[in-house]
Amino acid sequence: MRSAASVRTRVERRRFLGIGTASAAAVALGTGLFSATASAEPADKKRDYPFTLGVASGDPTEDGFVLWTRLAPDPLAADGKGGMPDRPITVEYQVALDSRFRRIVHRGSAEASPELGHSVHPEITGLASGREYYYRFRAMGDVSPIGTTRTAPPASSMAGSLSFAFASCQKWDQGHYTAYEHMAQEDLDLVLHLGDYIYEYPIEGDLRGSVPDHLLVETTQLKHYRVRYALYKSDVHLQNAHARFPWLVVPDDHEVDNNWADEISQDDDPSAEFLQRRADAFQAYYENMPLRRSSMPVGPDMGLHRRISYGRLADFTMLDTRQYRDDQACSGRLEDDCDARFDRNRSILGERQRKWLLDGFSGSPARWQILGNQSPMTQTDNTPGEGASVWMDPWDGYAADRERVLDAAVQRDVRNLVVVTGDRHQNYAVDLKADYRDEKAPTVATEFVGTSISTNGDGEDLGEQGRRFLEANPHFAFVNEQRGYVRCTVSPEEWRTDFRVVPYVTQQGAPVSTRASFTVADGTPGVVQRP
Template identity: 80%
Template sequence: MSANPADALAAHSRRARPLTAERLARRRFLGIGSASAAAVALGTGLFSTRPAVADNRGNGFAFTLGVASGEPTHDGFVLWTRLAPDPLAEDGMGGMPPEPVEVEYQVALDPRFRRVVRRGSAVASPELGHSVHPEVSGLSPAREYYYRFRAMGDISPVGTTRTAPPPMSMTASLAFAFVSCQKWDQGYYTAYEHLAEEDLDLVLHLGDYIYEYPIEGELRGKVPDHLLVETTRLEHYRVRYALYKSDPHLQNAHGRFPWLVTPDDHEVDNNWADETSQDDDPPEEFLRRRAEAFQAYYENMPLRRSSMPVGPDMGLHRRIGYGRLADFTMLDTRQYRDDQACSGRLEDDCDARFDPGRSILGEDQREWLVDGFGRSQARWQVLGNQSPMTRTDNEVGEGTSVWMDPWDGYAADRERVLDAAVQRGVRNLVVVTGDRHQNYAVDLKADYRDEDAPTVATEFVGTSVTSTGDGEDISAEGRLFLDANPHFKFVNEQRGYVRCTLTPGEWRTDFRVVPYVTRPGAPVSTRASFTVQDGTPGVLPQP
């Protein structure tokens, strides 16, 4: 089916490298889109028409996957829900009929919806897994709103969300949290239970929302057999999202705050890079898998129409402004990267990782990022990043042993980005990162090969929500990182989330951790806190 031509052009213009004849042929073979332009427009509420099925009572509660919002601007946001009365149905359709269903939505100033300020409808089509993504605008800046949906005779839970401040305002403060890595079969989502009780403006999810592996461990016997396979097809991915989203704490966290999201590798395949899968599958086969994984990601996230996949390509790097206090730049370090150097493993000597011709961002995305540095008037530049930008040396003393999948495998790109931030006068660059299942507070150096290189930015790496289980305060590996990397100021290996509070003069990071996730009910505490002072890169510990 045909996709919106403007969307297709925009998506392909973001490609990292020119499409060779071979690469273009692959995409033509795959088709430029998995859902029609009409289905996408109807799902965003851009226009609406009464669908074939407007009511379907008696088949179970429609809103089993909850509600969400995201992509806030000063005058609006995206709302999301997906109809799924039987969320784990093997065909991935959530128990829905193969017809479109009208979904009404309301936005109000109060939780009882006595002061409704926006109402409308969108169409949940089978082409997009009966998800809707209405884009609401024309609202007041810096304000909390309530929203809900109605479909199939059911009313959804009520969500709360917030608009960003006016574009040129210097707001007094901003609070957000970031999370990543939430393998469902490795623990309870207690971190989300506590995160939902915070007073936040925004949540960033930095990747590994699902894991493609078969459900493992003692939970194998407690889920349907069709979840005991690796996700490779659209129906697999849809059911996997439904399983993860069945958790009430995750639903509550989505329903409390607007989210900004970006995927890492496990939403598709471990350590994938552009057209290359972990197992070096034929590119045509992997691109088909990637297209279906991206479609399921879009269907299950509060994303705008501009992020709708076009075949195996998806527009994920974007900026969201919070007045003149902060710009959030969400990066995509998977679609445009070169394959990992030196077989992608932990390597002692790998000269290829310094090759200036190799990139983790791709040339087009890097130029877009750097151009944004020069044009932004924000006090704090926040990069939402999937895997550590800092050097993580695993060898004390002479020699360097690093993983090839993070930015260490693309050292020239790291140096170009950090140098560009300096050259364009970025006042405060702070990178927030997921992936590692560990908490770090680190100084970012202009060149890690030079012991005297200045600190030019700051990075906070957040632990997992559940992945790898309970964790511990610090392991032998964590102590090795501290010994081998003098720019590391903190390492912790418990589960949890990271809370950040920004003012014009200071950034504060609190590492919020739980002592266990393999049983429910864990308390939360702040393991450590650090600040960054306006105009002075690098982390400062707080008592």
């Protein structure tokens, strides 16, 4: 597909241009909860630039957000340490009202410790609601790129509008991140990333010769995961999208292992072995994402499901459909007949998370309930005709949980439930029904599934599988199989979704266009296509 020389050029282009073992003190200092002390020594100013992985922000509240950076002057170092010394480094940060930092409203310092991969996650509070801020870091004699972020509107207010994008699935060796180049130019309040930020597989194809040998193995250890994040985050377009908006992030499976379920790996590895791998994967995920201290992993466990309010207009509820699920039913793959998927004792959420979700339905005053979800909630029958041929990994394999969640939304008078989903490398606009076995079942919610950023390469407008989906699933209004992201604009009266696609990702410079647009009216579940 590319010559070796062009591949190496691409790797250089993607480089930045433009926890379980961590001590309590390292965690506290890394979040900026306390100021770093003299124990965090300044580094040698002659070292290489430390902010090669960029900056980011996330989880906004009405008076603040979390900031992130990770020091890594040699990001692809085989030991996963990013070229950093085995000692803590002081990282200063500033938050300002202007890009020249003449009106600084918050400043502090955090400790970048080796226990957390020299990452910091300062949590900023006490700011004005509903406005834009600028931020930057200083460490090792250098200043980071400048990021912009936003606080949420006041909890009691009804915002006039909300604009966000969601994305997922960005396999580095299958295409350029052109979609992020275009996303960074949008006027958005925030971005949701719904999983598969990295892939655990060895780097494949023509790009094998352009990366160090230690990237040609599957990620199973902390050092592997750290280097894999560094490779992916070396992309300038991904860095710019992170620096431009606050992000809400949640992993799916490939951040750990394909199709993993609780303590069970894809290959049925011994439980203790897999839990160690999961602990390493979660630690690397935390180290590389703008997450709060509440999401800090403890061994193989990580607090990922959470709720972010955008005033009274919307609640974002980020789900975790991996950590608490039962094993996949039957073979775990595509099945024509699998009664076990309807077993009410099987769950994709786990009982405690499901109760937390449903209690949130009852207690929220938000006009729109938005679920950030990893794999399709809707039924995706793969074969037209009688019966249903479905995959066991998404919610189809846990049909009773889907029914409980959607029934509860109706019973608890949720005014508008919209699910936004990643995973499938295809765009869908669908009506959600609690029971797809009943042809007369009413539409009770709406789901928009977003395609991949790069996974599976260029894609096409509508392939054979997409045509089968449209024929076999009458609740589908739209299928598209190109790469891109999804932009959503929400007001008190209406939700609008624009599927933003690029025609190719195996070459640089693809334009972006809106392939289709759909709306959901306040109080009326289901999609309506717009010109």
